Amino acid sequence: MRRPALALGLVLLAAACGSQAPEQAQPPSPSASATSPAAKGEATTIVEPTDGPIKRAAAADLVIWADDTRSPIIQKIAEKFAADKGVKVAVQQLEFGDIRDNLVTQGPAGEGPDVVIGAHDWLGKLVTNGAVAPLELGDKLGQFKEVAIKAFSYDGQVYGLPYAIENIALFRNTELAPETPKSFDELMKVGLDLVKQKKATLPLALQVGPEGDPYHFFPIASSFGSGVFDVKADGGYDPAKLLIDNEGGLAFAKALDGWRKSKALSADVTYDIAKEAFNSGKAPFQLTGPWNTDDAVKAGIKLAVEPIPSAGGKPAAPFVGVQGFMISANAKNKLVANEFVLNYLGTPEVSKELYDSGKRPPAMTSVYEQVKSDPIIAGFAAAGDIGQPLPSIPAMDAVWTEYGHAERDILLGKGDPVKLMKQAATKIRDKIGD
Amino acid sequence: MTDLARSGQRLGSLAGKLLLVGLVNALAVYGLVATYAVRDWGIFAVILVATAAVDYVYFSRRTLASRYLLPGLIFLLIFQVYVVIYTAYAGFTNVGDGHNLDKPRALQHILAVSEKRVPGSPPYKVQVLAGPDDRLHLLATGPDGRTTLDGRPATGVPADHRVLPFRDLVGRQQEVLALRVPLQDGSLRTEDGSTGYIAKPTLRYADDTLTDTVTGTVYRATERGYFESADGKVLTPGWKEVVGLDNYVRAFTDERLRAPLLSVFAWTFAFAALSVLTTFALGLLLALTLNREGLRGRGIYRSLLVLPYAVPSFLSALVWTGMLNQSFGFVNHGLLGGADIPWLNDATLAKVSVLLVNLWLGFPYMFLICTGALQAVPAEVNEAARIDGAGPWQLFRRVTLPLLLVSTGPLLVASFAFNFNNFTVIYFVTGGGPNIPDAPITLGSTDLLISAVYKVAFGGAGREWGFACAMSTIIFLVVAAISAAGFRRTRALEETYS
Numbered sequence: 001m002r003r004p005a006l007a008l009g010l011v012l013l014a015a016a017c018g019s020q021a022p023e024q025a026q027p028p029s030p031s032a033s034a035t036s037p038a039a040k041g042e043a044t045t046i047v048e049p050t051d052g053p054i055k056r057a058a059a060a061d062l063v064i065w066a067d068d069t070r071s072p073i074i075q076k077i078a079e080k081f082a083a084d085k086g087v088k089v090a091v092q093q094l095e096f097g098d099i100r101d102n103l104v105t106q107g108p109a110g111e112g113p114d115v116v117i118g119a120h121d122w123l124g125k126l127v128t129n130g131a132v133a134p135l136e137l138g139d140k141l142g143q144f145k146e147v148a149i150k151a152f153s154y155d156g157q158v159y160g161l162p163y164a165i166e167n168i169a170l171f172r173n174t175e176l177a178p179e180t181p182k183s184f185d186e187l188m189k190v191g192l193d194l195v196k197q198k199k200a201t202l203p204l205a206l207q208v209g210p211e212g213d214p215y216h217f218f219p220i221a222s223s224f225g226s227g228v229f230d231v232k233a234d235g236g237y238d239p240a241k242l243l244i245d246n247e248g249g250l251a252f253a254k255a256l257d258g259w260r261k262s263k264a265l266s267a268d269v270t271y272d273i274a275k276e277a278f279n280s281g282k283a284p285f286q287l288t289g290p291w292n293t294d295d296a297v298k299a300g301i302k303l304a305v306e307p308i309p310s311a312g313g314k315p316a317a318p319f320v321g322v323q324g325f326m327i328s329a330n331a332k333n334k335l336v337a338n339e340f341v342l343n344y345l346g347t348p349e350v351s352k353e354l355y356d357s358g359k360r361p362p363a364m365t366s367v368y369e370q371v372k373s374d375p376i377i378a379g380f381a382a383a384g385d386i387g388q389p390l391p392s393i394p395a396m397d398a399v400w401t402e403y404g405h406a407e408r409d410i411l412l413g414k415g416d417p418v419k420l421m422k423q424a425a426t427k428i429r430d431k432i433g434d
Numbered sequence: 435m436t437d438l439a440r441s442g443q444r445l446g447s448l449a450g451k452l453l454l455v456g457l458v459n460a461l462a463v464y465g466l467v468a469t470y471a472v473r474d475w476g477i478f479a480v481i482l483v484a485t486a487a488v489d490y491v492y493f494s495r496r497t498l499a500s501r502y503l504l505p506g507l508i509f510l511l512i513f514q515v516y517v518v519i520y521t522a523y524a525g526f527t528n529v530g531d532g533h534n535l536d537k538p539r540a541l542q543h544i545l546a547v548s549e550k551r552v553p554g555s556p557p558y559k560v561q562v563l564a565g566p567d568d569r570l571h572l573l574a575t576g577p578d579g580r581t582t583l584d585g586r587p588a589t590g591v592p593a594d595h596r597v598l599p600f601r602d603l604v605g606r607q608q609e610v611l612a613l614r615v616p617l618q619d620g621s622l623r624t625e626d627g628s629t630g631y632i633a634k635p636t637l638r639y640a641d642d643t644l645t646d647t648v649t650g651t652v653y654r655a656t657e658r659g660y661f662e663s664a665d666g667k668v669l670t671p672g673w674k675e676v677v678g679l680d681n682y683v684r685a686f687t688d689e690r691l692r693a694p695l696l697s698v699f700a701w702t703f704a705f706a707a708l709s710v711l712t713t714f715a716l717g718l719l720l721a722l723t724l725n726r727e728g729l730r731g732r733g734i735y736r737s738l739l740v741l742p743y744a745v746p747s748f749l750s751a752l753v754w755t756g757m758l759n760q761s762f763g764f765v766n767h768g769l770l771g772g773a774d775i776p777w778l779n780d781a782t783l784a785k786v787s788v789l790l791v792n793l794w795l796g797f798p799y800m801f802l803i804c805t806g807a808l809q810a811v812p813a814e815v816n817e818a819a820r821i822d823g824a825g826p827w828q829l830f831r832r833v834t835l836p837l838l839l840v841s842t843g844p845l846l847v848a849s850f851a852f853n854f855n856n857f858t859v860i861y862f863v864t865g866g867g868p869n870i871p872d873a874p875i876t877l878g879s880t881d882l883l884i885s886a887v888y889k890v891a892f893g894g895a896g897r898e899w900g901f902a903c904a905m906s907t908i909i910f911l912v913v914a915a916i917s918a919a920g921f922r923r924t925r926a927l928e929e930t931y932s
Binding site for chain 1: 531532534535539540543544546547550551557600601603604607610611625626627628629631670671690755756759760761762778779864865867868869871872874875876889893894895896
């Protein structure tokens with residue numbers, strides 16, 4: 001989920017020059033509406049510096065915040081929108097992670113955007129802070145995959161137009177491991193054998209890092225029947241019902257301890273070490289997401305993307321993250337924002353263009369059908385079909401750290417795995433109860 | 435110098451002063467206009483007072499000393515005093531996730547979100563019309579093909595009405611968004627000007643309470659900054675509210691915080707003291723070594739030693755984290771030939787590791803100031819001591835070191851205060867870890883007070899800025915007290931040796 005840092009402080013005035021040009025003399029047109037002056041629409045992209053609060057682009061009818069990978073496409077659609085409707089659009093390019101926090105702080109100050117691109121798991125924070133407005137998708141609801149709509153729903157309202165689905169899957173180096181492993185045990189056996197033969201340094205590239213990594217370990221935990229939160233009647237997660245230390249969660253803890261003893265997993269593997277090992281052909285398998293596909297292929301790895309095999313007998317369900325467009329609750333131009341999101345961004349053509357730039361499985365069913373012939377996309381989708389939306393409730397903030405610490409401490413052999421998992425669960429319940 | 439020349443010089447300096455103060459005033463006028471335009475009265479007043487002070491001090495004859503102090507004083511007030519006071523004030527509020535808005539805005543948002551589309555109701559094709567009096571009307575066509583104007587049956591656009599094009603809707607969107615046409619069991623509204631839905635509010639506001647129209651639950655505004663029902667259910671967002679001493683009281687009375695924070699305080703003190711001691715010792719040793727006249731390549735050595743200081747500290751810290759990795763790091767693998775030392779994974783070794791990394795980051799600074807201070811020690815003093823029969827150790831212990839401490843003492847105190855809150859090194863090298871599983875809160879063995887507070891305030895369900903500010907204020911008071919005591923000690927040194 002890392003994105004390359006932007007060039008700092010760079011301000012592009014790409015299309016802004018257009019506004020300096022003298023207005024061309026228009027021949028009087030009888031069809032022009034009497035009250036509406038023939039306003040000329042335009043769209044500009046502004047690259048924002050990565051430090052300090054962002055200020056809303058002035059004098060625009062519609063302001064969109066997007067990150068560097070998506071802003072070029074949005075700029076294109078914005079140009080069409082501007083020309084069709086005769087409005088001024090500004091696309092402000094931010095670091096992806098900065099969009100969320102700036103929306104919360106700058107929105108109420110009147111410096112926020114009308115539309116943002118974002119991830120569904122921001123919703124807890126955005127909704128509790130009153131930063132986003134519900135979006136009425138109407139008939140469009142049925143055009144998206146169910147998991148995408150479920151992810152963008154919060155307290156019974158839909159808050160975003162989903163466009164891409166993101167989840168981790170099993171990356172397999174088909175030269176090192178020609179067969180799809182049927183189970184997690186088989187995967188580990190293949191990996192450990194390769195390490196023994198000195199053909200690999202890691203049996204499975206699975207990042208742990210200094211804080212543990214519950215996101216990447218979740219499919220394994222869920223295959224033991226564990227989870228993070230139980231589901232309420234309305235489909236949302238229930239923060240009062242933590243599942244990490246249920247029967248399955250404790251079995252998962254013991255399994256981690258076993259993999260520590262067999263040296264199949266190590267707490268010292270970081271994101272960089274895992275990626276480097278797989279991309280240099282020194283690990284037959286990696287659990288990772290679409291953000292690493294390009295680099296693996298570029299490194300010359302013969303890559304297969306497949307569902308994650310089960311370790312505990314139940315399906316290995318990864319967390320599913322959904323990206324989409326949201327409308328700020330503090331939008332200055334909500335009407336324009338709604339028109340743009342619903343009727344310009346929410347089309348199969350735009351969805352396809354966004355797919356072409358980022359290669360994330362599309363959330364729109366019809367577009368997914370067009371692209372599923374790509375085996376990598378189909379692999380991610382197959383892994384994600386059994387997935388569950390990443391919880392977006394604020395209580396999730398309390399889970400990440402302690403759940404990660406428990407996994408890491410077990411892999412470091414710091415004590416009884418069952419006790420470590422239970423201690424973490426107690427601390428999380430404590431924090432949520434506050 | 436002749437009188438003429440002197441008065442000419444005075445005229446020149448007056449012109450220079452007028453130019454500079456004029457520039458300051460011009461900037462101030464610009465600032466005043468800009469802040470007036472956005473109605474920011476706080477900053478407006480600050481600029482006004484500061485400019486008046488500048489004009490008075492630089493043109494009055496009785497304020498010579500203030501002329502040198504004023505610029506520093508203004509910056510001190512804005513960047514230090516104001517920040518500390520504001521932080522302390524925020525510690526008296528509940529500001530944080532869920533409490534970022536003021537109350538009217540929070541209420542407005544809750545009501546807006548509570549207006550939900552009636553489940554299963556069909557979409558309507560709508561057009562926004564302007565009537566002869568320029569008021570807006572909604573022309574809606576249902577899925578059954580029937581057309582209504584403001585809820586009454588209609589056949590099309592009436593002759594005296596006109597359809598507003600999108601461009602005109604943009605200018606009047608607040609009016610368009612506020613349009614509600616009673617239809618069936620709710621009201622028709624449009625959010626994009628082309629499609630309408632029947633929606634119904636699910637909350638009703640009266641007497642500072644919100645009532646759920648379906649379940650009848652009553653939510654009252656409480657001093658916690660929420661609309662809260664009798665059984666403790668809250669509506670989000672809440673609002674900012676002054677909560678008095680709550681945050682400060684929690685810092686001292688929360689059982690789960692007290693014991694861990696006491697042990698963290700002890701380690702923080704040790705970390706800061708040892709960091710100052712080790713960096714100063716190494717810096718001084720190197721400074722003494724390279725202070726010898728006639729050492730070849732002295733300039734090169736000195737430049738090389740300053741290099742760690744020239745690299746941003748978080749970058750060095752990240753590199754060190756990688757190098758100290760137990761299984762894959764360069765230290766174990768490259769330097770120690772495949773050793774398996776848990777540099778960052780063991781509680782005690784991790785403490786040693788952060789001290790070592792901080793030594794690497796900090797000694798060039800000490801080296802620089804010691805080199806400077808050594809050159810200021812008069813050669814006669816050393817010579818006199820040598821004639822009196824002092825050996826090299828005695829010379830260092832009795833003459834050089836005390837004289838050095840006079841000039842470096844205040845910097846050592848400052849370095850202690852800086853390391854007391856050295857979030858960067860801890861955050862990037864160990865993240866506070868290794869984790870202590872038995873601790874009642876999220877805590878690591880190398881956590882300093884500041885990073886422990888960060889974990890407590892921002893590691894739960896949402897960020898608690900108010901609590902973080904209260905804790906920061908307490909830490910500020912601790913550091914201020916220690917620094918004050920330290921400065922008193924250095925003043926005593928100064929009196930003895932000067």
